[in-house]
Amino acid sequence: MKNRSLAPMAVPAGVVGIVLMLVVPLPAALLDVLIAVNITASLVILLTSMYVKRPLDFSVFPSLILVFTLFRLGLNVASTRLVLRDGYAGQVIDAFGHFVVGGSLVIGLVIFLILVVIQFVVITNGAGRVAEVGARFTLDAMPGKQMAIDADLNSGLIDEEQARRRRADVAAEADFYGAMDGGSKFVKGDAIAGIVITVINLIGGFVIGMLQMGMSPTEALERFSLLTIGDGLVTQIPALLLSVSTGIVVTRATAEGDMGSAAAKQLTQSRNALLIAGGGAVSLALLPGMPKLPFLLVGCVLIIVAQRTKATQAREEKAALVPAAPAAAPSADTPEQLIEQMRVHTLEILLAPDLVDLVGDGPEQDLLARVRGLRRKTALDLGIVVPPVRTRDSVDLPPATYAVRIAGVEVGRGQAPAGRVLALGDDLAALPGSVVQEPVFGLAGKWVPAELRHAAEMTGATVVDRVSVLITHLGALINQNAARLLxxxxxxxxxxxxxxxxxxxxxxxxxxxxxxxxxxxxxxxxxxxxxxxxxxxxxxxxxxxxxxxxxxxxxxxxxxxxxxxPALSAPYVQDGVLRVVTLEPLLEQQLVESVRPAEHGTQLLVDPSRVELVLAQLRDAVAHAEASGRTVLLVCAPTIRPALRRLVALGLPRLPVLSYGEVTGAGVTIETVGVVSSGHAVAA
Incomplete structure (x- = not known):
């Protein structure tokens, strides 16, 4: 419990200590301890990066890069202060300056420059590039991964909790690679800062040694240069370890275990490769002038490993055959699997690749939740249970396009451009964009940038978001094709x-x-x-x-x-009034006499010119009523209602056709707004 209470305070206290270290002089003994902590902690980070099974298991690594980069810079400042003030910066720096480089300024400079080149030119640049590409690819793949999660959820392969956890992993992965892209810049900047600080220490120590301490140029150069090189090595070695850790983390691909286990398993998977490499090493030992022992030793080790690999693979193959003996594994083309692949989904929504962002958790990305709400509303309105809606992306669709399929057949498509809302109204000239037609009611509108929503509303336009447009279209298509869904x-x-x-x-x-x-x-x-x-x-x-x-x-x-x-006419009642269009008695009698039985129900044997005339009059009557905001329906005799309805559906598919018995007794006032005659429609 005590360790748990101290853990949250460790990092904040450490950062505050680093800031104090930049301004407060440190004794040489304390500096030795901090340098040892820096080297050891960098080694721990390196080993941890090797043993994690996936990058997200080390999600705190980008923050550690920043903290330890600041820590090393603080040590640089503290050691520089001691070197320039006292000519001594502790035993660790002194040991690196004399023992590690043999007390030679040239050797020290060469080793220091080699370390800087390895870190800055090779590892840091490579890790930075990999982090940048990984962040970009991860962000690009994020919508597809979310679509796959939602597809598994809709098909019942995973539950809500598993889907929520997988979505969180996808978001965390994108955040991690984005943070690593920025963290690699810290490592690169640390390498540059190390070079600059070392040059400053060399020049500053040389000047201080001659002007303030009265040393000769040779003595000042020897003393301060060795300390500066020791200081540079002390800080560059942990920096190199951290750079290597960065490269290991960002280059890790999917693996079943830690890096060591995966590397050992994959490097020993080819026995022939090991045998050829071992034979090559032995052959090099036979060349004149080549040392025999090193190449013979390496070649024999590789040959022994190859033999052990062969025995291990034989045991694994034998063990794999034992459980497979009772029953053979099913092939990929079994009838059951083929039947599943051939299955046609009842209801599908296809999204263009740039519309997969509609599937998410945000307020503008609640397509799946809105679909669930639409299914409930349809069940309450029509009395049918709409089958689960399968949502997936399709590269065959044009950009910003969605399509709805019923039983594998497309029944409608529309557009929902990213970052835009649909403005519907009559006064849209001041808004940017081309005029489009709303897919359900045929209203004129424009897809305008989302940031212009308020400006569109100020013009009196009705603004609809992308998901609402799609759901409204889907609902209309479900109502129109409800019979196919049952x-x-x-x-x-x-x-x-x-x-x-x-x-x-x-x-x-x-x-x-x-x-x-x-x-x-x-x-x-x-x-x-x-x-x-x-x-x-x-x-x-x-x-x-x-x-x-x-x-x-x-x-x-x-x-x-x-x-x-009365339940049939109730949806069309407005303010207690049912407005209807009727047929002139003479026309109605003529239609009754023309009714004939047919294979799929009764039909009207009427001259096509008369049919067109009746439809034209109905259009005029409906348009006249709708112009004043009224909903109308056509009423006729029960004998001709089915046949007349099929005839009217050819020109006015949305005009309801009811019989006299279906509108009487509804407890409402019936108002005749038009009469269709054999000559023309008469407005009431």
Whole structure:
């Protein structure tokens, strides 16, 4: 417990101590201790970087680079102060200046310059470049990784907790490589600072030795130069260790263990490579003038390792065959796997690669959450359970484009440019961008930069974010294709659900009078006309009565509609008024006489020119009503309603067609806003 309480204070206290070390003189004995700590800690960091299994296990490393770089610079300042003031900076620096380089200024300078070249030119530059590329690639791959996580979550391969943990790992990985990109700059700057400080110490010590201490030029050069070289070596060796640690961390690829285990396993995976290398070393020993012992020793070691590798591989192969003997592993093209790959998903959203940012946790990246909300809303509105929506990216789509597929067939596509919002309105000339058409209602709009949202709202425009545009489009496509989304299994689940609360109505209908397939066809017919099927009990009661007389789909659909009654017209009531367009009695009588049975229901045998005339009048009547903000529907005789609805859908797919019985008894006022005659439409 005591160690845990001290740990949070260690690093802050150390940083404060480093700052004090820059301004407060240190005794030589304390400087020796701090130099030993610096060298040992750098060695610990180097070994830790070798033993971590993945870079994220050492996520504090970028911060350690900054702290230890500042620590070394503080030691440089403290040692420089002692060297220039006293001509002595402790036993460690003195030992490096005399014993390590043999007391020779030339040898010391050469070793120091070699260390600087190794660190600055080779390791630091390489590590910096790898960190930069790794950060860029990690950020580029981040959206794809998030899409893969969401796809696994939607398919049920992982749960919410696992998805949250994997998203956190992806974000942490991007943050780590970004921090390493910046941390490598600290190491590079440390190498440059070491060179500058060493040059300053050489010149300053030479001047101080002659002017203040009265030394001769030779004596001053020998004394202060050796101390300066010792100081440089003392600080450059830990800096080199930290640079190597940086290079090891940023160059680590995916491995199953630490660096030593992975290197040993992978270097010994080829027995032939070891044998050839060993034979090459022995051959070099046979060349005239070459020393025999070193090459023979290395060659024999490689040959022995190759033989041990062969024996190890033989044991592993034998052990691998034992559990595989009872049952052979399934091949990659088994029928089950091929069937899974061939499976067509009921509902899919395809995103262009630059739109994968729509899948995330931010307020503008809540596509999956909004899809879940849309599925719940659709279930409450239409009475069907929308299948899970599969979301994935597609390189075949143009930039900023999404597409919606139902049963593998594209039913709609739109655009959602990154960093933009859709402004809808009439006065958009002052806003930048080209005019586009909103995919659901066909309204004119512009995709404007997100930072101009307030300016667009000030012009009176309605501003919609990208996810809302996509979800609105998806909802409209689901409503239009609800019949295709209702499968046989969905009907079974709905039937079992109503059976639990009203068993008698289900037992009387299924399978006594109608099969599940016939019930499905009726429900699909209702959904085709955007009639909700929430009230399954009332629908099944009507089907039970009608099925005794016949099971023709059109008659069954009309019976179900008649049972639902006022519920069909309720969505179109505005302020207690139901506004309708009717047919002139003479025209309606002519249409009734033209009704003929057909394979897929009744149809109207009407001259095409008259059909076009009726559709044109309906368009005028609907446009006149909608211009004043009113919702209208077409009302006709029950006999011709199915056939007339199919005819009207050719030109006005969104115009509801109801029979007289479906609008009466609704407890609302019916207002006729137009009458379609054989000549022209008459506005009421």
């Amino acid at each position: 499968g046989r299994e969905d009907v079974r689940v709905l039937t079992e659900g109503i059976k639990r609360v009203n068993p008698s109505v289900v037992e009387e209908l299924v399978p006594t009078l109608m099969s599940l397939g016939e019930v499905q066809r009726v429900l699909q017919g209702l959904l085709t006309e955007e009639v909700p099927i929430r009230d399954l009990g009332r629908i099944y009661e009507a089907l039970t009565l009608r099925a005794r007389a016949g099971t023709d789909p059109e008659g069954l659909v009309e019976a179900a509609r008649s049972a639902l009654g």
